[in-house]
Amino acid sequence: AKAAGGDRYEIYDPNRHDAQALRSTLSSGLRSALQSGDFALRYQPIVRLADGVPIGAEVLLRWTHPEHGPIAPEIFIDLAEELGLIGQLGRWVLTRGCREAAGWYRELGDRAPFISVNLSARQLHDVGLADELLRTLDEVGLPAHQLQLELTESALLGPAQGPADALEALAEHGVRVAVDDFGTGYSNLAYLRRLPVRELKIAGSFIEGLAPGHPSTPADRQIVASVIALAHGLNLTVTAEGVETEEQAHLLRTMGCDHAQGWWFARPGDPEVINRMAGGRGGD
Numbered sequence: 001a002k003a004a005g006g007d008r009y010e011i012y013d014p015n016r017h018d019a020q021a022l023r024s025t026l027s028s029g030l031r032s033a034l035q036s037g038d039f040a041l042r043y044q045p046i047v048r049l050a051d052g053v054p055i056g057a058e059v060l061l062r063w064t065h066p067e068h069g070p071i072a073p074e075i076f077i078d079l080a081e082e083l084g085l086i087g088q089l090g091r092w093v094l095t096r097g098c099r100e101a102a103g104w105y106r107e108l109g110d111r112a113p114f115i116s117v118n119l120s121a122r123q124l125h126d127v128g129l130a131d132e133l134l135r136t137l138d139e140v141g142l143p144a145h146q147l148q149l150e151l152t153e154s155a156l157l158g159p160a161q162g163p164a165d166a167l168e169a170l171a172e173h174g175v176r177v178a179v180d181d182f183g184t185g186y187s188n189l190a191y192l193r194r195l196p197v198r199e200l201k202i203a204g205s206f207i208e209g210l211a212p213g214h215p216s217t218p219a220d221r222q223i224v225a226s227v228i229a230l231a232h233g234l235n236l237t238v239t240a241e242g243v244e245t246e247e248q249a250h251l252l253r254t255m256g257c258d259h260a261q262g263w264w265f266a267r268p269g270d271p272e273v274i275n276r277m278a279g280g281r282g283g284d
């Protein structure tokens with residue numbers, strides 16, 4: 001069965017399929033998918049925990065293979081990196097997402113949700129990234145502060161100066177930088193001192209154990225509390241990901257977590273849903 005939000009995938013069993021043959025099928029599919037329009041974007045609201053107001057939306061890429069159906073992003077994004085297609089694909093996501101967000105901004109002004117786009121490490125190392133992104137923002141009419149970039153710790157950790165300069169340039173224009181899946185990478189936090197990070201996103205794997213009864217509850221609560229304290233101590237905001245229950249949402253609110261995202265609030269969906277959610281909040 002397919003989930004309402006369209007975010008479940010047919011998982012390939014490597015024992016049933018010839019994994020190598022599948023890889024090459026997906027590879028050639030990926031090459032033509034950019035032309036044939038088999039990619040789509042879904043948007044998942046990011047809400048402010050204090051009042052439940054949607055303040056942002058994460059952009060999630062979807063690929064529906066003509067024969068194999070929906071493919072998990074973890075699979076095709078890795079493959080796109082290996083094949084050297086991630087630059088082109090990432091550009092498509094950024095342009096499309098920014099154009100959508102520019103529409104929200106035209107309609108809702110400062111009440112419009114910001115857009116949060118995942119950037120792979122490869123994209124961050126692309127020398128033209130900052131200039132190109134600023135040009136795109138200009139072309140579609142999206143103010144820089146309405147764009148957030150999500151980067152994993154491993155993408156941020158490298159010693160290279162190019163990515164740091166690119167992030168600095170983007171941040172100076174107002175683009176926000178968030179650390180995705182904070183706490184699942186390396187325990188080296190030096191990049192927080194060096195880079196213009198604005199937000200930490202706590203991975204859903206830590207949120208799972210928050211409610212009593214879960215085997216990892218004490219550890220997960222401590223970890224989540226520590227990340228919130230660290231973020232606030234550094235003047236950063238925190239978003240909890242993968243919030244699936246009311247209890248988790250309630251606990252996170254009492255722990256002082258700023259923002260949250262997950263099936264409890266909304267599954268990734270069409271951009272119209274974001275528009276409606278954000279637009280409808282004026283009257284209350």
Ligand code: C2E
Pocket residue numbers: 007044059060061062072073074077093118119120180181204241242243244261262263264268
């Ligand atoms: P992520 O950035 O950690 O994205 C969050 C994932 O959690 C998404 O999976 C989302 O659908 C899922 N999710 C949201 N709410 C819940 C919940 O309450 N419970 C659970 N169990 N899951 C929830 P998705 O869409 O399959 O994306 C997987 C990963 O693929 C993303 O993880 C991200 O790393 C990558 N990805 C997706 N789109 C892009 C893209 O455009 N560019 C790049 N570079 N990576 C992308």
Ligand code: CA
Pocket residue numbers: 058118150180
């Ligand atoms: Ca993300």
Ligand code: CA
Pocket residue numbers: 180181201203204241
């Ligand atoms: Ca994440």
